[in-house]
Structures are given as C-alpha cells and as structure tokens.
Amino acid sequence: MADVVNMPALSDTMEEGTLVAWHKKVGEAVESGELLAEIETDKAVMEFQSFYDGVLLYIGVEEGHAVPVDAVIAIIGNEGEDYKALLKDAANATKKEAAPKEEAEKPSEEVLETVSAPLNKEENKESASNGRVKASPLAKAMAKEEGIDINKVNGTGDDGRIVKRDIEEYLKNPQPVETVVAAKAISVPEPDGDYEDVPVSQMRKVISRRLGESKFNAPHFYLTMEICMDKLIATRKQLKELTETKISFNDFVVKATAKALKEHKNINASWLGDKIRYYNYVNMGVAVAIDEGLVVPVVRNADSKALSSIATEIRELAGRAKERKLTPDEMSGNTFTISNLGMFGIDEFTAIINAPDACILAVGGISPRLVLVDGEVKESQFMKVTLSCDHRVVDGASGAKFLQTLKAILEEPMRLMI
Secondary structure (H helix, E strand, O other), X not given: OOEEEEOOOOOOOOOEEEEEEEOOOOOOEEOOOOEEEEEEOOOOEEEEEOOOOEEEEEEOOOOOOEEEOOOEEEEEEOOOOOOHHHHHHHHHHHHHHHHHHHHHHHHHHHHHHHHXXXXXXXXXXXXXXXXXXXXXHHHHHHHHHHOOOHHHOOOOOHHHOEOHHHHHHHHHOOOOHHHHHHHHOOOOOXXXXXXXXXXXXXXXXXXXXXXXXXXXXXXXXXXXXXXXXXXXXXXXXXXHHHOOOOOOHHHHHHHHHHHHXXXXXXXXXXXXXXXXXXXXXXXXXXXXXXXXXXXXXXXXOHHHOOHHHHHHHHHHHHHHHHOOOOOHHHHOOOOEEEEEOHHHOOOOOOOOOOOOEOEEEEEEEEEEEEEEEOOEEEEEEEEEEEEEEEOOOOOHHHHHHHHHHHHHHHHOHHHHHO
C-alpha cells in the first residue's frame, strides 16, 4: 500500500516549510534513507530523507512553494498504484481534525454570552446593513470598560461578530498602532521605474514574527556604556604571538560577557509568563548576518570554555550559518545574545531582545578619542555597548551593575585568564 509523506516539523518553532528542491521525479524509484528533497524551515535549509521504499507516485508541492507542517507533500508506493483515494482520505482526515476544535470552542462561549447578555437580533441585522461593527452586547460592554476601540478587534463569531473571547484575546495581545498602519499600507501604487518583488522566505517570516512579538510584548529599555579598549588591544597583540588561533575582539566580548553573567544571574534569565527562569550556565547566542537574514548560533557553556575554544567554535558556527547548514539544536537554547555590528563601522545601536532571553548586548566598533590623562592629552580606543533589557525581568540598576562588571573585565583583560 502507498505511503503518504507529510511536511515534517524540522524544528520546534516550525509552522510551515518551503520546498526548495526535489531530488526525485515522479516515476523514479526511492529507497528508505535516500535524499528526497530539500526543505527550508524557519531556521535553515535541511535535507529530507525518505522513510519509505517504492516509487514516487505524486508530488503535492512545487519547488519554491510553502505549505503547513503535516500537509501532504508526496506519495510513495508501488509502480502504477492508485493513490487518489489515499489523497482524498488524507484531506478528509485533516478536516475531521479541525472540526472538533471549532465545535468545542464555540458552544461554551456562545452559551456564556447568551446568559450574560442575550443577543439583540434586530441590532445585529442593523449593524450588518449600515456598516457598524457587529458585536455582542457583552463584548461591547467589555470594550467600553477596558477603553478598547472595538473597530480594532477581529471578530471570530458568526459572520465576523465580535464576542467575549475576542476582547479577551485583544487584551492579551493588543495590536500596536504601527502594525495597524502597516496593514493598511500594504496596497501601494505601482512605481514608475523597474522593481522586483521577492517572495518572503521562511526565515524572513519567522524573523518578522519573532522580533515583532519581542518588540511589542517585552517592555524594552536600553543602557549604554563606553569601554576603554587600550589594554585589550595590547593583550590581543600578545596572544597573536603566542597562539595560532585567530582571536577576534568579538571573541573577547563573548568570553567577558559570559564571565560577567556568572556574577549577575538576574541578567542571565528568561521571562516565561508565569515565572522567571534564572540559569546557572551561559549559552551565548551570537548573531550572524547572512544573505537571507539573521541567524543566532549558540555557544553552549561559554562561561566554562577557554578563549581559544570560543574563537574556534564561533568561526565554525558562523561558517556553517552562511552555508545554511546549521542544525536546529545549534540555534536553540540560548540564555543571552550578543549582536556585534562594529566590523561594519557602526559606533552604537540598540538591538531587539532575542526572546525568551531577558537581555541582548549590542556591540559597536572601536574608535579613537583624545582623552586627558594626568594633565596630558593622549589617544585612547573606546567601544560602546548597549544592553537591551526586558523590564519585566531586569531593572535599571541591575542592568547597570552588569555593565560595570563587563567594563571592568574588558578594561583589565587579564581577568579573563583567571
């Protein structure tokens, strides 16, 4: 009997996948363990191997197209086998899985609303005909009490009617003004000159969703500190003569940050809704820019690794990131994140927190400045770092103390060798 191949969930956050390339054509033989396709997840392009032996009878997704996880992407069976009934059964099974959920959700809330405030059918008809928002009396009362513009609430009741659950959902995740403006601005006039429309990749979709959720759900605040890099520059020159391992300024920052986090457990934390988690280890996310967007490979237990080990690992992870060969495990489990744009000539910037981390450190470039030392003017090298903090977890004083510790370590880099 033929076997259905579904879109696999290749990462814990994957909701849909894009079929990048098929390595088999309809009618070709397929063996278990043989490369069948390449799939772009929210984090990387991954090879997908067949679980079945047989002939590829059907391809359900064209290259470059995205489908949700568990959608039928192929059917493998015996040559000449009729697979259409199998496709129909798969479609019916999907409908049945969705139906109970809708039926389970609807009655309880509709009954509750009817008991609390019976629906005025005449009022609902009038709303539908004259363009006014359709909403239950209870939903209207809740919106008025909470000061919500009911026009901004999406209705999930019959014919788009706004009900109690819609108001509750809006209170949990209020839509920011920027999002509303952006939604209305999607339709734009055609430009006069040449242009190119590029479909949004799975990675870009996830970046958009996750950073939007982080920026608008986590109350960010920012702390910037200037650090003198004179001694660290001298230390790096000495290390160049002692080891063949190339150690960058960013490697020093990663190691120093990990050391500082061990002294400030409240910064190495995550907001988990009903609790705050404080970590006794440091898994450092290091943002890497690639053509498709931004990926964050993770250096695990960075606090216990030598500077040379961190340098080697970051270089290997960054190389695989640019080739889109990182595994989901290599991009998950971070407890803190560093984003460095100093190599691009950026003096300072603010970064959006990489949820569920409580903080992210934005690192700028090193630049010279004249300073007065013991009555004499001399040139020193300075670097600015900015800590973005989730105010639900970190307070201003806590963030400032962490930056003081980081500054002390980088300005006396021999502390990294202890």
